[in-house]
Amino acid sequence: MRADLRRSATGSENRWSAWLSYRRGVRLKFLLRPGWLGLIALVAVFTTLCFTLLAPWQFSRSDEAQARNNAISESFHTPPRPLGEVLPAGQAPDERTEWAQVLLRGQYLPEGETLGWQRTVLGEPAFEVLTPFRLADGTTVLVNRGFVRPVNGTQAPAYDAPPSGEVTLTARVRTDENDSKQRPLFEHDGHRWAYAVNSGTISQGTGIALQPGYFALNEGQPGVLGALPLPRLESGPYFSYALQWIAFGIMAVIAIGYLIYSELRPGARPAWRDAEAGSEGGAKSEPQPRRKKMSVAEAIAEDERREREEAERREAADAESTSKT
Structure with a gap:
């Protein structure tokens, strides 16, 4: 039991x-x-x-901003060096070498000059003047001579031509910009224009072989126009x-x-x-x-x-x- x-x-x-x-x-x-x-x-x-x-994605943008700030700060405490020491054998700039100050000795090639289309400098519209520069060793780099303000919105103003003969420049290393649409150079108002500051695109449009990257002139350098300001040293809101x-x-x-x-x-x-009550409320019925x-x-x-x-x-x-x- x-x-x-x-x-x-x-x-x-x-x-x-x-x-x-x-x-x-x-x-x-x-x-x-x-x-x-x-x-x-x-x-x-x-x-x-x-x-x-x-x-x-935001963490990576914060890291990029911090790396840029460190590179710019370090460049102020490091004297300009010959290009071959910073970018040997035509090496393309990267995050480790961007913003470094370099010495360039050679002469401008005004026949390959190109203007950067629809730029913004200090919050206002601008065009950037990009001129090939042949070094003493025969290689050619792209020099950003600075900015000019447009006339009537889309016309380039009269600006000074680059000096002739051999000169020595102090400039900052910059990486190439990328145009997502891969648009070629175009002609407008008697000038050659580029949608992005990219040495490869300008090389194809001018027929001049250019080393990767470009070089932004410092204030007071031969041929400089409106020197491009450096980015503000701030991390931004990304973090x-x-x-x-x-x-x-x-x-x-x-x-x-x-x-x-x-x-x-x-x-x-x-x-x-509530949904059932709302659907039933449309039809009249006897009070329950x-x-x-x-x-x-x-x-x-x-x-x-x-x-x-x-x-x-x-x-x-x-x-x-x-x-x-």
């Missing part, structure tokens, strides 16, 4: 555990509704973008933007967690009940007795209570019948 009682109790416990597992599944079944699935997917995609794309994207991703997860909790907690009125509004969690809790009482009654009946046998 005791063995039968133990088997009966064990069976009851198994049924109770299965019933609890079933009720937990029913309790969260509303998450399978299309609206909830879409919201969860949206939060998942947004959070993933925040953590894997947006925040790292704080990166932290904000991380915070947004965390807040999105917390928000959807709170919405799920609000849907489950007692006394809550789920959104889908007012019933207490129950949330999903309250309705499930009521079902649980009833089923638990029913299970307890059945267990008591099973135990009583077993004891009689």
Whole structure:
């Protein structure tokens, strides 16, 4: 008899555990509704973008700004060096060599002069004057002689030609700009124009082989026009933007967690009940007795209570019948 009682109790416990597992599944079944699935997917995609794309992108921009500031600061404390020491054998500039001051000795090639189209200097429209410069060793580099202000919006003003003969220049190393559309040089108002300061594009348009990168003249150098100002030494808002994207991703997860909790907690009125009420309110019907509004969690809790009482009654009946046998 005791063995039968133990088997009966064990069976009851198994049924109770299965019933609890079933009720937990029913309790969260509303998450399978299309609206909830879409919201969860949206939060998942947004959070993933925040953590894997947006925040790292802002961190990288912050690192670039810091590296630029360090390079400019270091250039003030380092005397200009010959070009071959900074960029040996025609090496292209990179983040380690950009902004370094170099010495250039040679002569200008005014026949290859090109203007930079639609530039902005100190917050105002400008054109930049780009002139090839042949070094004493025979290689040719692109020198940015500075900026001039446009006339009537799109016309270049009269400006000084570069000096003839051999001169020595002090300039800063700059990396080539990139035109996403890869547009070639064009003619306008009697001048040759470039959409970006890119040695490769200007080399193709002028037929003059140029070393990668270009060199911006310092103030007071032979042939300089309006010397280009250096960027302000500031890190910018990128680091704080990166932290904000991380915070947004965390807040999105917390928000959807709170919405799920609000849907489950007692006394809550789920959104889908409001939608059903709104759709039914359009058609007139007989007034119904007012019933207490129950949330999903309250309705499930009521079902649980009833089923638990029913299970307890059945267990008591099973135990009583077993004891009689």
